[in-house]
Amino acid sequence: MTIDPPNPIRRITTSPLFWPLLGLVLLLIFNAIFTPSFFNLEIRDGHLYGSMVDVLNRGSIGIIIAIGMTLVIATGGVDLSVGSIMAISGAVAALMLTESNVSLWGVIPCALLAATIAGLLNGLLVAVVGIQPVVATLILMVCGRGIARFLTGEKVIALVDDHFSAAFDYLGNGHFLGMPFPVTIFVLLVLATLVVVRKTVLGLFIESVGSNEVASRAVGIQARTIKIGVYAFCGFCAGIAGLIDASNINAADTVNAGVFTELDAIFAVVVGGTALTGGRFTLVGSVVGALLLQTLLTTLYTFGFASDTAPVPKAIVIVGVCLLQSDAFRQKFRRRSAA
């Protein structure tokens, strides 16, 4: 095979970002045709209002978790406990707001600290004790929700009346520059993470640990510390998501908070072009993947899909995007169309 001159189309289609973006665009085109009101944007009460804003707002939890998950997956691991960590962080925050006089500036760090410690424990189990990531994080996935339920006494702690905190409410329901505040949170988190992993050598270290841990150690990278760090960071992200989730409904609902978010986050990361085997990762891809999933969900609501059949179109889109991403499938398709 001779070396082709760089073909711009080829270069675009081989970018890991291309296929999830294509899926997202197709979904938006579908909406443009069938529910044109999807793209309506107007200003109500001084902030933007429309389905697209909803996608960003409701998608923010998925995006924030996907960021942490991307780094964990890049080291060749996976974190199944993010949903439970969300429940813990929401429970800690609600408990402190109702049972203590600590101000919100003390509550948020405490909730995030609890979440980070939970992530740290995952990291220790994986990197120091050497348990398989699926099993190690499964432990916290199962018992984490139990811890959260224990904290809240198996009740939904509602932050109403005397316990209502306007500042805490702002986290999930407030608006900043016309956009819902969770959007600001995820944009800042994405930017900060991008700067830290891409402008420093840290991203390279993470990729190196994910590609070949032994070789990384041989060249002097502290693989163990890197691994513990990414799990702790993933817990931290889940903690932020848990706070947004609790603030959104002004209650800590430990049974329902973050159920299945770990699967959605893994989906977002994989669709975004980061392989589960670890190594190279793309944060922007994960964000696109999470947005794709939320757009799909909002589409199903606005399109009026019956709730009992809603998983079907979801499955079709997921299979579609995965097939598009698969080199083997694309090659087969190309050969057939060439013949």
Add this chain to the structure above:
Amino acid sequence: MNRYSKLAALSVVVLAVVIPACSSEKATDATDGNKTPVIAFVQTGADNDWRNAHTESVKQAAADHGYDLRFAEGQSKQENQLKALSSFVNQGVDVIVLAPIVETGWDNALEKAKQRGIPVVILDRQIKTDDESLYVTYIGADTYTEGQKAAQWLAGKTEGTAKVVELQGNPGASPTINRFNGFRDVIEDHPGIEIIASQSGEFRRSKGKEVMEALLKKHGKEIEVVYAHNDDMAIGAISAIEDAGLKPAEDIIIVSVDAVRAAFDAMVAGKLNCTVECNPLQGPLAMEAVAKILAGEADSLDKKTLIEDTVFEMEQAKDFIDSRKY
């Protein structure tokens, strides 16, 4: 690594000591069972205030009767309930009280209970089976009538014309199906009432809000009424309506079912128009039925006992709110 394997071995030993210790305690209880009847209660979960009040009511009533109550909950999953059910059958309890999560899929488990001669009382939600001898009696809220009552109230309030958005509960759960059907069977007689959208909010606040947001984008000002299958979803919808710059209960009429404390708070605040009570205090009735079964009078029980529910309107909320415990 040796250190860790020692640690692991230690924890295994600890578990090995602790677990039988717990279960042996239960075993001695069971032998005393000749005197104290052992009642097993399989609850759906602990997911909201209504459910917790329901659990509390059953536990309290069992204590009042002097029964030894074994409690298990399914954490909103049928498979967990099935496991608990078969474990109670194996333990050979005297009576099983089951609050099923969904209507179908119970035949095998109940068949096993029947073979062991353990009578089963179905509580709160109904089950669907071809063989009615699998359970002794069903006691529950009349979720079908609740749907009807919500529709009747609405027909009166709107004089028979309205565009309604429905927030359904979990697909497949009997309250969802009954509140869905009961509502429709009444509005059939009111051709002016039209359901323009119906989506599942899974009985959850956050989902109710998310779905309502989406529906508001699609239908906008067209929406005149929200009918929510439970109060939690209605509260979620209220917050979505407020975000859209509309006034809940004024611009959009909201009617829901359950009548939990939070709904009364919303009514007093003028944000919810009406809630149809679904009384969770079913424990005493359930334990009376259990007492009859234990006394060998199971035949005297009706196959179905429904609890009468009340409709509460916004105007009455102030008078009742202090009496609401749940």
